[in-house]
Amino acid sequence: MKNLLYLFFAITLMGCGDNQPEPECGCVKTSYHFFFRNSSSNSATTQVLGTENIPCQDSEGRVVTSRDSSGSNIYYYIICCDNIEDPNSGCD
Numbered sequence: 001m002k003n004l005l006y007l008f009f010a011i012t013l014m015g016c017g018d019n020q021p022e023p024e025c026g027c028v029k030t031s032y033h034f035f036f037r038n039s040s041s042n043s044a045t046t047q048v049l050g051t052e053n054i055p056c057q058d059s060e061g062r063v064v065t066s067r068d069s070s071g072s073n074i075y076y077y078i079i080c081c082d083n084i085e086d087p088n089s090g091c092d
Contacts, residue, residue: 025055027082028052028054029054030080031049033075035072056081057081062077065077
């Protein structure tokens with residue numbers, strides 16, 4: 001019985017050892033809204049809606065999440081990570 005108790009504590013402690021922090025990658029997701037203010041003069045505006053730190057992953061260029069049928073009102077995001085040495089990543 002005593003051995004079973006030790007085994008239970010050993011398994012419990014092994015399960016608690018996974019609480020290591022994830023490595024910092026400097027990944028940031030920035031959301032944008034692109035729209036034409038005046039379609040006759042082709043006057044367009046890009047507005048930053050927000051940024052958030054996200055877990056490590058590959059950088060992603062412009063990912064469109066929503067658009068109207070004319071393409072004059074587009075919502076999209078870009079993911080940039082400091083640790084990725086890719087000149088084509090689209091990160092500034």
